[in-house]
Amino acid sequence: MKKLLISCLLIAVNTFVFAQKVSPKFNQKEVERIISTLASDKMQGRASFTPYIDKAANFISTEFKKIGLKTFNNSGSYLQSFKMVQPKTIKTIATWNQQPLNENHIIAFTSRPELKINETSGYEKVFIKASDNFFTVARQLIPGKKNCLVMVDSEHAKKFDRLNYLKEYLFKSENSVVFVLTNEEPKTFSIEISHEIKELKLANVVGVLPGKKLKNEYVIFSGHYDHLGIEKPINGDSIYNGANDDASGITAIISLAKYYKELNNNERSIIFVAFTAEEIGGFGSQYFSNQLDPQKVAAMFNIEMIGTESKWGTNSAYITGYEKTNMGEILQKNLKGTNFTFYPDPYTEQQLFYRSDNATLARKGVPAHTISTSKMDNEPNYHKSSDEVKTLDLTNMNNIIKSIAISAGTIISGKDTPTRVDASQLK
Structure with missing residues (x-):
């Protein structure tokens, strides 16, 4: 009887140890359920400022709640709401040193219906010189952290009107x-x-999964949930489902989020964010x-x-901006012994590092990169109504998600911290 009890105890201990070593699984049926819901015709392409993007947001919120994520800053809601304005210029009257100023030489970024300023208004004067990178300087000013009068050298005349694209x-x-x-420079x-x-x-x-020992350090996993909505029909189909995109x-x-919640061993806090309005400007x-x-964002x-x-x-x-930090090297090291490979971005001429939602934090020095498989020189369904779930390889996609999870392990545990982006070298 004593030997039997000891044997049972050993079996129980071994079973417990084995269970502790088993990681949560990525279920391909769950992957298919989620993507099929987001990319269904019922979502009508998830265009910004439509009821359908709200429907998608509610679906994602429900998933976060089921998983058991916390809300950001304990706000009580998974929705991080904000307001945009769409200004349309009606009339412009201007003088410069008491001479009429061509209205096409003025572009105002404002939320005010009526804007009236002069030399006594206290606007800070900023100069964009001929030698400056016009759009780099302009983008730094447009968020409107202070009132500015920006004088643009005439060498940038051919680019000046393109500011209107940033004004929509x-x-x-x-x-x-x-x-x-x-x-x-004006006197008046x-x-x-x-x-x-x-x-x-x-x-x-x-949604947030709070960390343990390093809870004030963050790792972010993100993607965008908006797409193009209803567009010009192609072969009778006008819904741009955005299954891949x-x-x-x-x-x-x-x-x-479900994987790391079940694993329950993240030392750093993890933020999971579905971004809106990527397709119209990354807002x-x-x-x-x-x-x-x-400074608190590790990756x-x-x-x-x-x-x-x-x-x-x-x-x-592939990883965009691979050479800008050592994050790709860390991810590949953690995949040693698997058959998965992360490559540097092969489409550098398309500036993908600056075209997705990683760019804003990367410009602040965060090792922020986009992971993708899209063949940007030959992706047949990109921004088309044919971007539907049936065109995707869900088995491969499930393996990619699993590989991202494994490769991020030492960053989430705090063992590895990627080097920072040199923001001074970015466009």
Whole structure:
């Protein structure tokens, strides 16, 4: 009887130890359920500012709640809401050193219906010189952290009008930034602009898995949940479902949240965020990034378009901005012994590092990269109504999500910390 009890005890101990070593599984049926919901015709392409993107946000929120994630900053809601404005210029009257100023030489970024300023208004004067990178400087000023009068050297005349593309949607702000194409600093000036202002609402979806010993250090997993909505019909289909772009990324985020919650050993806190409005300017990631201290973010995994095979086939993906930090090296080290490979971005001429939701935090020095498999030189369904679940390789996609989870392990545990991006070298 005594020997029997000892044997049973040993079996129980071995079973417990084995159970402790077994990681949670990634269920392909769950992957299919999530992506099929997000990319269904019922979501109508998840365009920003439509009821359908709200429907998608509610679905993601429900998934986060089922998993048991906390809300960001204990807000009580997974929705991180913010406002945008859409200004339409109605009338412009201006003088510069008491001479009429061409209205085409003025572009104002403002939330005010009526903007009237002159030399006594207290606007800070900023100069964009001929030798400056025009859009780099302009992007730094446009968030409207203070009132600015920006004088743009005439060498940038051919680029000046392109500022209007950045003006279609603006964050709601009390401050205004006025660009004037001129080489002459004014002693006196008067600018009066009337706008029709339309206020719009957006929301990111954010869930948090608090860390243990390093709970004030963060690892971010992100993707964008918006797409193009209803567009010009192709073969009779006008719904641009965005299955690969980027319901695949959001499916990965939800799957990873469930995995790390079940694993329950993350030393660093993990933030899972589904960004809105990526397709119209990356506004969701811009807003989110401004709510964080970038020095506390150890790494950001932005996941976009992982539903198709990469140019190297299955069991592979690429990392944008691979050379800017050693994060890719860490991920590949953690995958030693597997058949999965992370490659550097093969499409550097397309500037993908700057075109996705990783860019805002990367510009603040965070090792923030996008993981993708999309063949950007030959992805047949990109931004088309044919981007549907049936075109994706869900088995490979499930393996990619699993590989991301494994490769991020030492960063989440705090054992590894990627080197920072040299923000001074970014565009």
